[in-house]
Amino acid sequence: MDRLIEAIERMRNPSVIGLDPTPQLVPSQLIASYADEVAAMVEEPEEIAALQLATAYFAFNRAIIDAVSDIVPAVKPQIAMYEALGPAGVDAYAMTCEYAQECGLYVIGDIKRGDIGSTASAYAHHLTGVPALPGHDSGSDTGHGGAEGPDDPWHEDAITVNPYLGADGVMPFVEAARHSGKDIFVLVHTSNPSSAQLQELELKDGGMVHERVARLVESWGSSTRGSYGYSAVGGVYGATFAAKAPSVRASLPHTMLLVPGYGAQGGTAADVADLFDTDGRGAIVSSSRGIIGAWRHADRYDDSSSADESLSLVADSARLAAVDMRDALRSAVYR
Amino acid sequence: MDRLIEAIERMRNPSVIGLDPTPQLVPSQLIASYADEVAAMVEEPEEIAALQLATAYFAFNRAIIDAVSDIVPAVKPQIAMYEALGPAGVDAYAMTCEYAQECGLYVIGDIKRGDIGSTASAYAHHLTGVPALPGHDSGSDTGHGGAEGPDDPWHEDAITVNPYLGADGVMPFVEAARHSGKDIFVLVHTSNPSSAQLQELELKDGGMVHERVARLVESWGSSTRGSYGYSAVGGVYGATFAAKAPSVRASLPHTMLLVPGYGAQGGTAADVADLFDTDGRGAIVSSSRGIIGAWRHADRYDDSSSADESLSLVADSARLAAVDMRDALRSAVYR
Numbered sequence: 001m002d003r004l005i006e007a008i009e010r011m012r013n014p015s016v017i018g019l020d021p022t023p024q025l026v027p028s029q030l031i032a033s034y035a036d037e038v039a040a041m042v043e044e045p046e047e048i049a050a051l052q053l054a055t056a057y058f059a060f061n062r063a064i065i066d067a068v069s070d071i072v073p074a075v076k077p078q079i080a081m082y083e084a085l086g087p088a089g090v091d092a093y094a095m096t097c098e099y100a101q102e103c104g105l106y107v108i109g110d111i112k113r114g115d116i117g118s119t120a121s122a123y124a125h126h127l128t129g130v131p132a133l134p135g136h137d138s139g140s141d142t143g144h145g146g147a148e149g150p151d152d153p154w155h156e157d158a159i160t161v162n163p164y165l166g167a168d169g170v171m172p173f174v175e176a177a178r179h180s181g182k183d184i185f186v187l188v189h190t191s192n193p194s195s196a197q198l199q200e201l202e203l204k205d206g207g208m209v210h211e212r213v214a215r216l217v218e219s220w221g222s223s224t225r226g227s228y229g230y231s232a233v234g235g236v237y238g239a240t241f242a243a244k245a246p247s248v249r250a251s252l253p254h255t256m257l258l259v260p261g262y263g264a265q266g267g268t269a270a271d272v273a274d275l276f277d278t279d280g281r282g283a284i285v286s287s288s289r290g291i292i293g294a295w296r297h298a299d300r301y302d303d304s305s306s307a308d309e310s311l312s313l314v315a316d317s318a319r320l321a322a323v324d325m326r327d328a329l330r331s332a333v334y335r
Numbered sequence: 336m337d338r339l340i341e342a343i344e345r346m347r348n349p350s351v352i353g354l355d356p357t358p359q360l361v362p363s364q365l366i367a368s369y370a371d372e373v374a375a376m377v378e379e380p381e382e383i384a385a386l387q388l389a390t391a392y393f394a395f396n397r398a399i400i401d402a403v404s405d406i407v408p409a410v411k412p413q414i415a416m417y418e419a420l421g422p423a424g425v426d427a428y429a430m431t432c433e434y435a436q437e438c439g440l441y442v443i444g445d446i447k448r449g450d451i452g453s454t455a456s457a458y459a460h461h462l463t464g465v466p467a468l469p470g471h472d473s474g475s476d477t478g479h480g481g482a483e484g485p486d487d488p489w490h491e492d493a494i495t496v497n498p499y500l501g502a503d504g505v506m507p508f509v510e511a512a513r514h515s516g517k518d519i520f521v522l523v524h525t526s527n528p529s530s531a532q533l534q535e536l537e538l539k540d541g542g543m544v545h546e547r548v549a550r551l552v553e554s555w556g557s558s559t560r561g562s563y564g565y566s567a568v569g570g571v572y573g574a575t576f577a578a579k580a581p582s583v584r585a586s587l588p589h590t591m592l593l594v595p596g597y598g599a600q601g602g603t604a605a606d607v608a609d610l611f612d613t614d615g616r617g618a619i620v621s622s623s624r625g626i627i628g629a630w631r632h633a634d635r636y637d638d639s640s641s642a643d644e645s646l647s648l649v650a651d652s653a654r655l656a657a658v659d660m661r662d663a664l665r666s667a668v669y670r
Contacts, residue, residue: 020454022457022466023466023467023468024469028469028470031468031469032469046486047488049465049466049467049468049471049486050465050486050488053465053466053468078450078454078457080448080454080455080457080458081454081457083448083457083458083460083461084457084458084460084465084466085460085465085466085488086429086465086488086489087422087425087426087428087429087488088488090422090425091422093422094422112448112449112450112497113415113418113447114447115413115447116525116527116595117527117528119355119413119415119416120415122357122413122415122416122418122419123415123418123419125418125419125420126418130384130385130388130419130420130421131357131358131384131388131419131420132358132384133358133366133384133387133388134358134359134363134366134367135363136384151381151384151385153382153385153420153422153423154421162447163499163533164498164499164522164525164533164534165522165525165527165529165530165533166527166529166530166531166532166533166534167529167532168528168529169525169527169529187499187500190451190499190500190504191451192451192452192500192501192503192504193452193503194500194501194502194504195500195501196501197501197502197551198498198499198500198501198547198548199501201536201538202538202539202540203536203538203539204537204538204539205537209533209536209544212533212536213533216532260451
């Protein structure tokens, strides 16, 4: 986790921008501008929508990355938004991760994978790169294929992981993180309304399910601690549980927290401040719609503007919103 | 769930073949046979391994599908195996699903997705197809894009879903299943050793976490029941919990069970028999390595055989193993 922590300190900005485009969050004139180019490329007319959206998503993301890469340490593309378009969208996801890494950003792939051991090992190639061909000695099984390696098709520095399968579904990711110098963030307590249905079930032995998961996360990471005391196994903890923040921070002394739910979902800088340790470390706060959709509330917005004008508005608005978020977090966290 | 149940009854075979290739499960001469063709196609030499494996995986899957499509009702590709190769692997996954559907098979995409509501809605496009372009009236939001629709890039008839996020992470999939005439299978109790860590935690109000999830699964599906009483919301239940099978069947009267853990993971036909109802319905049993890796135990196998010979051995061995599994399940289930 050292790389992420140092990137945060360089920027004095513990925030990460969620790159979660949807057909509604991307200016329609930008999407429309690719119509002819895409129509000339596809074999079947039915394939136009997916490729047109995928092309627009990448252009949209690139504009935002260019606008913020000098002030934010990390981005977090949510792969669901890209899978909605099929394999063409998955290509745009990987291209986005690659471009963000090239711009010096730490990339958290929000993929929430999890499965039984042998399958989790396959998913863990997100971190370690493509498996070696039979009879070849290279590839991820020997620990090659790090963030900059040429056989790393996903270009992620960290991924999110679902803990429902238990340790044997998580440890392959921990091992992969260790080998590749990358990180994972395991879901602990999510920011959505019905997270309570499972995560807040009260256990016979005391405490709730998410508290038990928190304890597991601490133990899963115990052999991977870095220079700042934080392990390669972080946790996802919703910004919407402000009241519990001090006890969460205390119960997870070696767990970096990825905190969604800021902004559009209702969390404020004050809500998340207690998730940081006394050195101002230990958490990174995520916002997506509040940053990438900021252009929709800009005075300058006009339906008749060109694709290029809309893209420049997206970029300018995202930067303003990212600065606002950074400054709010700075005041709340670096006390 | 009617389509799956009817396919099972036509074949008198409640089994599904897991298409989960790995570099070890695919004959090395088959992988090697694509070396020159792939090397001529890629831009960077580092991309060869991923594309060579992806090409071999698809050829491997196609041979197995051709060998079994007249005797099994369904296949279940595990997307993790393909994601291990990056976007090139994801293409092979979608091509495999498409080919299987063209051969008349019901395709269960084993993707175990799950996230907060708005993100789950994006993942749900796996079932409903690509979202409409802004200003266009077609696409999934109007309920178009079913299994055969041209804007359906994933070609899945059902997908698996992770319940850790609770109802708002699952209901978008339920709605998508309803609109598209497809199905989902929610993880209830998985077959791996450490599933106990979370799923068997004892609750203060009695019962275990997986039993509470089972109850939720029944309720989530309640408005989607088909002609046989089973809803569009199935459950994943490991074959390794034989002792509990009768009570599981009784507690989930409207939930079709997808049962992994048969064969390589230790489950037998007798173990799973009690997961079926008295009409011999209500469950479909999955095997992967036992079928697609059967060629490795064949007498005919010889390292010096050609790629074509190895592929024909894969196909013949898979068919024999699939017939064995079918016959074992028939004896145990159709009593």
